[in-house]
Amino acid sequence: MKIEGGVYYVLWLIFVMVRIQIQDSVQGRLLSIDNNKNKPDPKNAAATARWLVSQNSWGVLNTISIDLGGAPFGNVVSFSDGLPDNGSGIPYFYLTALDPTARNALKDNRASLTISEYPIGTCGKVDPENPTCAKITLTGKLKLVDGNSKEEEFARKALFSKHSEMKDWPEDHNFQFFKLEIEDIFLIDWFGGPKPLTLDQYLHFQMKELAIVL
């Protein structure tokens, strides 16, 4: 009886330990994901804006539609502002004129790129429209990057490092590198309306101030 009692105790102990170990590993994984994302203090508008742009891999790129009577036309696109640990703040795209967005921009380059914090997973339980769930709209001109330039090389590295399948996209689609020359920044990251943020403050923010572990 003593042995049996001891066996049941050991079994129970093992069962509890396995459960704790598994709970820990699950919670640890979730915690480490959040920690890696390192959301800046909302009071720091430049840090929040640059973090949003560097952490996201896709957004909605808006142009003036040729086909739809000048309507504002949003399109889901992938983008990159630099290597994963070293964003520039300037979004680059890999677009084909088979798609309306590139065709529109080549005719009228007014454009904006809109990005939400929501898909990063750091908004908690608030609604995507809640102002504490940050969002940014960069408005400016969508321009073709000069072929065979240093900037094209930068755009290629920036995009292909974050979007590995791009290098294999079909050659006959004639994908080309575009960039958004930013003129205005609309940032919401807390209550109280858009955060004042100039283009200079945005572009001159040093990414090393964000200890992002990707």
Add this chain to the structure above:
Amino acid sequence: MKIEGGVYYVLWLIFVMVRIQIQDSVQGRLLSIDNNKNKPDPKNAAATARWLVSQNSWGVLNTISIDLGGAPFGNVVSFSDGLPDNGSGIPYFYLTALDPTARNALKDNRASLTISEYPIGTCGKVDPENPTCAKITLTGKLKLVDGNSKEEEFARKALFSKHSEMKDWPEDHNFQFFKLEIEDIFLIDWFGGPKPLTLDQYLHFQMKELAIVL
């Protein structure tokens, strides 16, 4: 020795069973999430479009900017096309004129709503710009819903059922219900360019054809 051997065998058995149980419960959860999302066959454009709109809770709403010289201005917004299990296909919004999107629309109602499959989590490992990761842009007119109308009641139920915090948003912000009167549908859900889909096909698709368990 026999007893000890038996004990180790039982311990090993319990360990294996606990592992299997935990793996099953994790996989089961993942599987059930995917099953609930029930992505339609990409060949069925109407089903895919209505599924994308009913499954998503947020998108980018694009208007012509008053403040930025007529630039296309995208803004992250929450929306709803109906109760969770009974979408209408028509997106409704809860907007305040403190925000540029509502102000723009009240001046020039040309607008589009852009939605990606990516945040639903059913795109697998492909890039957000890969055409097999579906995306839709509904273009039309963004209009205020008549106050105290049946449609306003529908919009309220549609939005508040999917966005529970909206009912508590500050009264002094004067949030109002808007809808997008759709005129054109741009849908990418596979290779080969946009899927032909008329407004009639889209609006008349019966949601009960999608066995969505939410």
